[in-house]
Amino acid sequence: MKEYHKKLNLKYASRTVYAPQWLDTYKEYYDYDTRVVKIFRLESEKIIMENIDGFILSNEEEMKKLDLKKLRYIINEVFDIWVNQWKFTTKYLEDDQLWIHNDFNIDNLMYADGRVRLIDPDSFVKKTISKGILCSGNLRYGKFFETYTRLLSLIGKNK
Numbered sequence: 670m671k672e673y674h675k676k677l678n679l680k681y682a683s684r685t686v687y688a689p690q691w692l693d694t695y696k697e698y699y700d701y702d703t704r705v706v707k708i709f710r711l712e713s714e715k716i717i718m719e720n721i722d723g724f725i726l727s728n729e730e731e732m733k734k735l736d737l738k739k740l741r742y743i744i745n746e747v748f749d750i751w752v753n754q755w756k757f758t759t760k761y762l763e764d765d766q767l768w769i770h771n772d773f774n775i776d777n778l779m780y781a782d783g784r785v786r787l788i789d790p791d792s793f794v795k796k797t798i799s800k801g802i803l804c805s806g807n808l809r810y811g812k813f814f815e816t817y818t819r820l821l822s823l824i825g826k827n828k
């Protein structure tokens with residue numbers, strides 16, 4: 670499998686990617702849902718992951734080439750990837766915690782080999798639901814809702 674090397678911002682990654690159990694939790698999540706990008710290993714200031722040979726869902730030109738059946742499949746997969754995060758449990762999480770992608774939007778979703786894939790793995794974080802995840806951090810910007818509306822508008826452009 671071809672590798673993709675992503676350089677990390679150490680200031681942020683020391684609290685996420687390099688934090689204890691982060692990689693173990695990610696790997697367990699990958700086993701649960703292989704639509705997230707596979708991480709091979711971490712190096713200093715770098716994530717080594719699988720290279721996904723496809724395009725980002727915000728690539729209008731490529732998206733316009735797909736027929737409606739494929740676009741519907743993609744939208745269904747995007748929602749299913751989101752919902753799966755709420756179903757996942759592991760020994761690394763308390764009952765009121767979620768393992769969730771903190772930057773879920775169409776720029777971090779790809780279409781490759783007929784599959785929808787979620788990239789930017791360093792955005793995965795542990796969130797405590799009881800602390801009100803909608804009131805803090807990235808999730809409060811309604812990225813999921815934006816994903817929904819942007820996908821629908823892409824379907825609208827299909828001829």
Ligand SMILES: Nc1ncnc2c1ncn2[C@@H]1O[C@H](COP(=O)(O)OP(=O)(O)O)[C@@H](O)[C@H]1O
Nearest residue numbers: 673706718719720721722725776777788789790
């Ligand atoms: N595993 C990968 N395989 C192929 N391309 C990738 C992969 N990861 C990232 N990319 C490319 O790099 C871009 C930025 O990656 P991303 O991880 O989202 O970075 P950022 O943290 O800056 O948002 C993506 O839009 C995609 O084009």
Ligand SMILES: [Mg+2]
Nearest residue numbers: 772776777789
């Ligand atoms: Mg990104």
